[in-house]
Amino acid sequence: MFALPGTRAGTSERESMAKLAEEWKTLTQTETYWLRSRKSQPSEVVLECAIRVGEHEDAHGFTEGEYMVYEFEIPQLKLVKDPKNPSLGYLVPLGYDASWPHPLKDYEAWFATQEKLDAVADSANTHPDELVKKLTSKNPKSRAGAYR
16 A cells, blocks of 8 residues: 555544545556646646566565556656857756856756767657656646656
8 A cells, every 4th residue: 555645654544545635636647657747836747657567475465456657747848049159958957047057957857968868869769859748848747657
C-alpha cells in the first residue's frame, strides 16, 4: 500500500481517493499511467506510472498483481538564448528570469546539454528539436510524452 499524493499513510482507500479527487484533476490515464494537474495550480502536473513488480513473490514480498507506483513532476521548461552567444540556448525552468542570482547555465535542466539531449532523443526515437518542442509545450499531455 502507498499513500496517494496529498494524503497520509493509514487513511482508508475511500478517504484517499476522495482527497485525490478534491485536489487533483485527471487529465488522461491508461491502465498503467495517470497524468494529473493540481486543481488549485493547473501548471503543477504529475505523471504517475505503475510498474508491475513481477509474476512471483520476490525478496521484498511482492506477489503477482502488485505494482510499484512512481510519481514524476513534469515541469514546463523554456528555451532561453545565451545573451553572450545567441547561437546557444538553455532549457531552464519556466519561471526563470534574468534577474536570478546565478549564471543562466546554472539553471539548465540536467539532461539538456546537447550531448545528453541528443542521447535522450535518440533513445526516444525522435529528433532533439521535437523533444525540446515537447518539453517547452504548454500542453501537459505533450510534455508527458517527452518525460516518458
